[in-house]
Amino acid sequence: xQPRIVEVRENVLKKNDLLARSLRARFREAGTSVLSLVxxxxxxxxxxxxxxxxxxxxxxxxxxxxxxxxTDRDAQRLARAGAPVxxxxxxxxxxxxxxxxxxxxxxxxxxxxxxxxxxxxxxxVCPSSYDLGEDLRVVLLSVTEGExxxxxxxxxxxxxxxxxxxxxxxxxAAGFDREEARRNVEDVRxxxxxxxCSARTGQGLxxxxxxxxxxxxxxxxx
Amino acid sequence: xQPRIVEVRENVLKKNDLLARSLRARFREAGTSVLSLVxxxxxxxxxxxxxxxxxxxxxxxxxxxxxxxxTDRDAQRLARAGAPVxxxxxxxxxxxxxxxxxxxxxxxxxxxxxxxxxxxxxxxVCPSSYDLGEDLRVVLLSVTEGExxxxxxxxxxxxxxxxxxxxxxxxxAAGFDREEARRNVEDVRxxxxxxxCSARTGQGLxxxxxxxxxxxxxxxxx
Numbered sequence: 001x002q003p004r005i006v007e008v009r010e011n012v013l014k015k016n017d018l019l020a021r022s023l024r025a026r027f028r029e030a031g032t033s034v035l036s037l038v039x040x041x042x043x044x045x046x047x048x049x050x051x052x053x054x055x056x057x058x059x060x061x062x063x064x065x066x067x068x069x070x071t072d073r074d075a076q077r078l079a080r081a082g083a084p085v086x087x088x089x090x091x092x093x094x095x096x097x098x099x100x101x102x103x104x105x106x107x108x109x110x111x112x113x114x115x116x117x118x119x120x121x122x123x124x125v126c127p128s129s130y131d132l133g134e135d136l137r138v139v140l141l142s143v144t145e146g147e148x149x150x151x152x153x154x155x156x157x158x159x160x161x162x163x164x165x166x167x168x169x170x171x172x173a174a175g176f177d178r179e180e181a182r183r184n185v186e187d188v189r190x191x192x193x194x195x196x197c198s199a200r201t202g203q204g205l206x207x208x209x210x211x212x213x214x215x216x217x218x219x220x221x222x
Numbered sequence: 223x224q225p226r227i228v229e230v231r232e233n234v235l236k237k238n239d240l241l242a243r244s245l246r247a248r249f250r251e252a253g254t255s256v257l258s259l260v261x262x263x264x265x266x267x268x269x270x271x272x273x274x275x276x277x278x279x280x281x282x283x284x285x286x287x288x289x290x291x292x293t294d295r296d297a298q299r300l301a302r303a304g305a306p307v308x309x310x311x312x313x314x315x316x317x318x319x320x321x322x323x324x325x326x327x328x329x330x331x332x333x334x335x336x337x338x339x340x341x342x343x344x345x346x347v348c349p350s351s352y353d354l355g356e357d358l359r360v361v362l363l364s365v366t367e368g369e370x371x372x373x374x375x376x377x378x379x380x381x382x383x384x385x386x387x388x389x390x391x392x393x394x395a396a397g398f399d400r401e402e403a404r405r406n407v408e409d410v411r412x413x414x415x416x417x418x419c420s421a422r423t424g425q426g427l428x429x430x431x432x433x434x435x436x437x438x439x440x441x442x443x444x
Contacts, residue, residue, distance in 0.1 A: 008230055041262040041346050041375060042367025069347065071373050092377065094316065094347035122374070123347055124263050125291065125316035144366035144392065145264025151293050152344070153263060155314065167366065173395040174366075 016130050019098040023133030030110035033215050034118065036096075036132050038156055039140035040149070041122030044166040046074045048140070048199040049117055053081035055205070056212060060114040065104050067096040067121045074119065084108070095126040098133060114216065124153040136215060142167045143176035147184055154188040162193050162211065169198040238352050241320035245355030252332035255437050256340065258318075258354050260378055261362035262371070263344030266388040268296045270362070270421040271339055275303035277427070278434060282336040287326050289318040289343045296341065306330070317348040320355060336438065346375040358437060364389045365398035369406055376410040384415050384433065391420040 027034045037045045046066070053062050063084040066074040075087035086104050088096060101118060110116075118134060120127045139160035141149055144167060150157045157163070163185055171178070178196070185192055195211065197204030249256045259267045268288070275284050285306040288296040297309035310318060310326050323340060332338070340356060342349045361382035363371055366389060372379045379385070385407055393400070400418070407414055417433065419426030 040264055040344065040367075041371055042364070068374050070376055071370075073370055073373060092347070092351075094345070121347070122262065123316070123345060125314070125343070125345055126348075129314075142264070142366065144364065144389065144396075145262075148293075148295055149263055151295060152290050154292050170366065170392070170395055173392055 013129060016098050019102060020131035020133040023098055023102060024135075027110065027116070027133060027135070028219075030113070031219065032110045032113045032116050033136075033212075033219050034116045034132075034134045035136045035138055035212075035215075036118040036120055036134040037138050037140060038120045038124070038127045038160070039122060039166075040124050040142070040145060043122070043140040043142040043145065044199060045119050045122070045140055046077055048164070048166065048197075049119055050078055050081055051199045051202075051205070052117070052208070052212075053078060053083040053085075056115065056209060057081060057083050060216070061112060062115045062117070063108070063113050064117040064119065065101060066119040067100070069094075069121065090121060094121055094123050095130055096120050096132060097130050101132050115212065124149070124156050128156040128159045135219070136161045138162045138164055140164045140166050141181065141185075143171045144174045147177050147181040150181070150184040150188050157185060157189045157192065160189065160192065162195070163189075164208065165194060165196040167198060167200070168196045168203055169201045235351060238320050241324060242353035242355040245320055245324060246357075249332065249338070249355060249357070250441075252335070253441065254332045254335045254338050255358075255434075255441050256338045256354075256356045257358045257360055257434075257437075258340040258342055258356040259360050259362060260342045260346070260349045260382070261344060261388075262346050262364070262367060265344070265362040265364040265367065266421055267341050267344070267362055268299055270386070270388065270419075271341055272300055272303055273421045273424075273427070274339070274430070274434075275300060275305040275307075278337065278431060279303060279305050282438070283334060284337045284339070285330070285335050286339040286341065287323060288341040289322070291316075291343065312343060316343055316345050317352055318342050318354060319352050323354050337434065346371070346378050350378040350381045357441070358383045360384045360386060362386045362388050363403065363407075365393045366396045369399050369403040372403070372406040372410050379407060379411045379414065382411065382414065384417070386430065387416060387418040389420060389422070390418045390425055391423045 067088045072087040078085040289310045294309040300307040
């Protein structure tokens with residue numbers, strides 16, 4: 001790495017951090033709980049979100065922003081849940097930045113939202129460096145990816161507040177070793193809460209929704 | 223994106239292209255066929271490579287370079303196949319660059335190698351921009367990732383010469399729609415050859431090995 005690139009990168013990150021801080025203040029003032037989802041491509045972010053918007057949407061006012069390089073397929077899929085959804089198309093940029101989130105919120109009344117979900121681009125590397133002003137960063141590890149991913153992509157686990165082990169209905173078919181996965185998460189991020197779930201069968205989603213309700217209660221100072 | 227970042231990025235890419243070109247000439251002169259593997263984290267690059275090194279290694283002189291942010295787990299796994307393997311640890315860099323490949327080759331006699339495999343960092347975005355001097359870029363799409371990945375990450379499919387649909391033994395459990403996957407690949411990269419396979423059961427690997435033998439034969443001018 002040439003020093004010049006490092007310097008430019010540091011400036012970008014610093015600018016992002018400042019903007020994320022102001023976004024966080026804005027969310028807090030509006031009373032909106034904000035979660036971001038990060039994972040490999042195909043770990044199940046959109047499927048989880050689709051079900052979450054539908055089910056959590058029965059009790060709360062929910063919305064989503066979804067990031068992708070290209071296409072608005074995810075936004076179309078999520079719109080079926082009936083919640084407001086906006087697509088952020090990043091072009092060749094491999095992660096979301098606070099500015100993209102701020103731009104995508106343009107014209108939305110945040111006070112009308114209890115929960116805002118931000119689905120990042122599928123990427124286990126770069127999103128870890130960009131604060132988006134979220135309350136909770138959720139990393140998804142699907143059982144088909146291999147138990148070693150936390151060791152190989154430690155930064156994203158270090159920046160996360162919760163790990164969801166997804167596609168748990170495929171655990172047996174994939175030969176998933178849950179104890180090894182847990183050990184590997186503990187190695188890079190001791191104490192990170194983990195929830196095993198399947199957005200297809202619904203298994204484990206009760207624990208996920210409880211975590212969301214807890215977040216909401218703490219926001220309201222209950 | 224500020225103009226200054228774009229400019230720095232263009233310089234980096236240009237420098238990479240020049241180095242990749244000289245790597246390619248070096249591989250050609252040595253008579254080494256070079257393949258790179260790109261995919262999401264957990265699509266099965268290392269498992270495929272482990273089996274390929276072992277089985278192809280019965281008939282050819284094979285070696286591998288493996289890229290990861292952290293740990294030398296992949297190199298350890300691959301070393302079990304008995305072939306020479308070197309790990310490239312990228313730190314926070316989310317892709318391999320030609321310079322990293324050149325550095326990792328230091329001291330290796332390329333004329334003693336028929337095949338060199340380069341496993342990129344698990345990432346569907348950034349590796350697409352960096353030529354590594356390979357003869358063939360292979361993109362892996364595992365059946366558990368969802369058929370829409372080619373549409374959502376078009377750049378990597380555009381830069382690939384072959385697509386391997388991996389974990390085909392899980393196709394039914396995952397509800398994989400092979401026709402949709404094929405249509406989506408055709409949409410972004412018409413004519414891209416696809417091979418369905420499973421490194422666990424061995425299904426489809428004969429076609430993969432045939433492709434490798436063809437590459438070798440064309441290299442020798444057969």
